[in-house]
Amino acid sequence: LLFCSTHSICAKPNIIIMMMDDMGWGDLGVLGQPAKETPNLDQMAAEGVLMPDFYSANPLCSPARAALLTGRLPIRNGIYTTNEHARNAYIPQFVVGGIQDNEILLPELLKTAGYKSKIIGKWHLGHQPQYLPLQHGFDEFFGSPNCHFGPYNDKGTPNIPVYRDGEMAGRYYEDFIITPTGESNLTQLYIQEAIAFIENQTRSNNPFLLYWVPDATHTPLYASRAYRGTSQRGLYGDAVRELDDGVGLILGKLKELGITKNTFAFFTSDNGGALVSKYHGGSNGPFLCGKETTFEGGMREPAIAWWPGTIKPGQISHQLGSIMDLFTTALNIAGIKPPSDRIIDGTDLLPNLINGTVNINKPIFYYRGNEMMAIRIGLYKAHYWTWTNSIKEFDKGVDFCRGENVVGVMTHEQMNHTDSPLLFHLGRDPGEKYLIGNTTEEYKGVMPGIMAVVSDHKKKLIPGEPQLNMCDGSVQNWAPPGCEKLGDCLPVPPSHPHKCVWNH
Amino acid sequence: LLFCSTHSICAKPNIIIMMMDDMGWGDLGVLGQPAKETPNLDQMAAEGVLMPDFYSANPLCSPARAALLTGRLPIRNGIYTTNEHARNAYIPQFVVGGIQDNEILLPELLKTAGYKSKIIGKWHLGHQPQYLPLQHGFDEFFGSPNCHFGPYNDKGTPNIPVYRDGEMAGRYYEDFIITPTGESNLTQLYIQEAIAFIENQTRSNNPFLLYWVPDATHTPLYASRAYRGTSQRGLYGDAVRELDDGVGLILGKLKELGITKNTFAFFTSDNGGALVSKYHGGSNGPFLCGKETTFEGGMREPAIAWWPGTIKPGQISHQLGSIMDLFTTALNIAGIKPPSDRIIDGTDLLPNLINGTVNINKPIFYYRGNEMMAIRIGLYKAHYWTWTNSIKEFDKGVDFCRGENVVGVMTHEQMNHTDSPLLFHLGRDPGEKYLIGNTTEEYKGVMPGIMAVVSDHKKKLIPGEPQLNMCDGSVQNWAPPGCEKLGDCLPVPPSHPHKCVWNH
Ligand SMILES: [Ca+2]
Numbered sequence A, B: 001l002l003f004c005s006t007h008s009i010c011a012k013p014n015i016i017i018m019m020m021d022d023m024g025w026g027d028l029g030v031l032g033q034p035a036k037e038t039p040n041l042d043q044m045a046a047e048g049v050l051m052p053d054f055y056s057a058n059p060l061c062s063p064a065r066a067a068l069l070t071g072r073l074p075i076r077n078g079i080y081t082t083n084e085h086a087r088n089a090y091i092p093q094f095v096v097g098g099i100q101d102n103e104i105l106l107p108e109l110l111k112t113a114g115y116k117s118k119i120i121g122k123w124h125l126g127h128q129p130q131y132l133p134l135q136h137g138f139d140e141f142f143g144s145p146n147c148h149f150g151p152y153n154d155k156g157t158p159n160i161p162v163y164r165d166g167e168m169a170g171r172y173y174e175d176f177i178i179t180p181t182g183e184s185n186l187t188q189l190y191i192q193e194a195i196a197f198i199e200n201q202t203r204s205n206n207p208f209l210l211y212w213v214p215d216a217t218h219t220p221l222y223a224s225r226a227y228r229g230t231s232q233r234g235l236y237g238d239a240v241r242e243l244d245d246g247v248g249l250i251l252g253k254l255k256e257l258g259i260t261k262n263t264f265a266f267f268t269s270d271n272g273g274a275l276v277s278k279y280h281g282g283s284n285g286p287f288l289c290g291k292e293t294t295f296e297g298g299m300r301e302p303a304i305a306w307w308p309g310t311i312k313p314g315q316i317s318h319q320l321g322s323i324m325d326l327f328t329t330a331l332n333i334a335g336i337k338p339p340s341d342r343i344i345d346g347t348d349l350l351p352n353l354i355n356g357t358v359n360i361n362k363p364i365f366y367y368r369g370n371e372m373m374a375i376r377i378g379l380y381k382a383h384y385w386t387w388t389n390s391i392k393e394f395d396k397g398v399d400f401c402r403g404e405n406v407v408g409v410m411t412h413e414q415m416n417h418t419d420s421p422l423l424f425h426l427g428r429d430p431g432e433k434y435l436i437g438n439t440t441e442e443y444k445g446v447m448p449g450i451m452a453v454v455s456d457h458k459k460k461l462i463p464g465e466p467q468l469n470m471c472d473g474s475v476q477n478w479a480p481p482g483c484e485k486l487g488d489c490l491p492v493p494p495s496h497p498h499k500c501v502w503n504h
């Protein structure tokens, strides 16, 4: 695939992946948020393809992001844990591991076709020096290796650094301020960085990958002063409005530069809305539960594909899709073959997006840590395992399904249904409320086909070395590269490696 | 207000009110139904104003419909019960009462301005001869006085008649077939009737009111053969798709006749999706509970206003609205003053729709039978009473909030919170999950204003004579007008009036 823009004779298309943090499926106006406060995203959908059946590869940040950039399930690419069964793990700054060198990331491959790649926002694939973005194919980096968690003023633990490319530029709460009430100009910085990168690459006639991953919708929420109090929805909605305007500014810049016909843009989120955060979390629309779970609310994501002139405007596609497909789709757009020495879970969505065809048999796997919890094929979803969280966590107020109660499905024990999976029809029952009895003709007609796919999947599965098993206070961001220039290196305490505890 | 069409020098605008039965807020693609199967309604919204904050006046059929046509709360117009506290009542065929002559219905008033009015579909304001549509201002009637409940073949109870104007034209399940599997051409008949009425009135240069109230989305669901199996959502979705196409055909006819600029059309539903019917009920999107309840899922309705040339296309209005407003708005469109001898609850929405202004202080009252359960003003909603249904009904499987569980809010006892109402912020919490504590500054700041409105409302309230208290098997549709011509009169049993039992 080669396309011609006004800026070069026959340029490779640019690729923009905008992935939000903990934004829910139901947060977009076009997907039914009652406040309808995302005019730019709704417009993007009107100009592109809305994909209501699009999924993350995991209900948590780090594994989802690793899956997008490798095109592979976390259990293959190593961003998971085996410390306990079916546990969500991610990369807070005391985790030792990160993305391995033997994983091939999207920007590494795009580089072979002359692309320049930039990540703006949250990386989350490891904060030790060998795991940082510039070690894995990105040419530029502005953002942070971990979540923007505090402490606000506790020097006993280092604040998360913000990087400019290979070196830290400061730390959250010290140099990059997020006030206790949630005011911050970070999203504005991320928007400016995106605009500048697009302008620079266009001026240099360089095809580019912009991986725009702001995190304002992840608690602690933040929005800049101009957006504070502008939403019906409180601070969460303020953050969404600012990001929505950011999307509008980025797409507007493409229009201004005349490169829309040579730019593929995709919008999505890394996992479902965090119901645990009450109204500081997003909305999962009509779907069950949220972040941390393998119910639809945990992994069904807002998704819009946009490419004027190539993708027909105003379409809705029920193609099942996954963030891992962005890897394969981006490679196809750049004219690069995916690696053939390993299993790639992503498939190329471009034929579906361009021709409006739907591959109904594409399976979606719902993993939690080292366990395949569920699978979707067509409109059917079968739960092999169910779990929300332990009753002990729940009794402490940690509720991933706030206000919901589907008996026998939202289990506080890890329930093994492998012999007779819980089957739902997501068309007539998107909320996973009405079990299809295992004695019905429907069940008997559908399950053998699903079981065959699962059996094949498990047979071929070679789990990667789990990277999220070990923790160590000494690996925290005490002295990131560049700290000495800023006089912001903290003393590194002695190493005490231990198995990480993952409660969920 | 006078507008000029291509068909008359200065014709009064036509008015089309399309109200669905038990369709939920979340059933429209544009409001987030994941299957996105309502292209015609989505297009209507794109050409008009979508109103995400629009309400019924009651969570059940008969009171809601009486409210629309009188512009008055059911407790004023009499379509409610006092047999027990806070009970939903409607008009199955053993109910004695119906809409009273001293109530002034919309078509009666429109007649004074030269309008012809037709109701197509479900009336539900009384089936005894004195209560039928032609006795209350309608010029034409095609449809039924009650729900299309069975019996399929039980002659011990009469099947519901279908009327052509003042006389029955046959009965459901006998002459107007709905098969046990839900196949029926009724929606097609209702579409044809609408098209023919529009054509006839346009040809005669008559301004018209079309009150289009098909009931295919009320259980037992039905769809015509061409629509069976066409939806992701099963039979419910098939019914929605057929109705959506009906809306497209009706609006298309207006375009074909060149009368769009002289026609105000409004789409809504009479109450929330019936979660009690599982996947045979509609979707209430992110809202709590459904039909029969005064939570958002019971009374928040899909709503689209459409008037090319007068209402700007593609708008979203957060104006609070009620189906009672359609009464007052329609009167204004026809240049008629509302009755001044009684309280009219509806307000004229036209200024808001045309100018995009929002009257934030308009209160929405949520009644259940004789009790004001809740009130919304702006983004705040205060529950004065909470109730789902009795634990006895719930234990029988009657669940109006399937899969949901908001402790202390979804109560199985009738709980009186009048002294300290349960307060929610519907902007950041559309699902009514996060109580605003009554010791917070927010609560103390907001509640006095709400309480003043409630106090004023109650002070001025003069309840109407309750019409839904008495039941009698002899008043059923044994021998409706016209039955003798069809040889379909059944013997009327002796009268045994008794108090109706309303469980919910
Ligand atoms: Ca996340």
Ligand SMILES: [Ca+2]
Residues within 6 Å of the ligand: B021, B022, B060, B061, B218, B270, B271
């Ligand atoms: Ca109804």
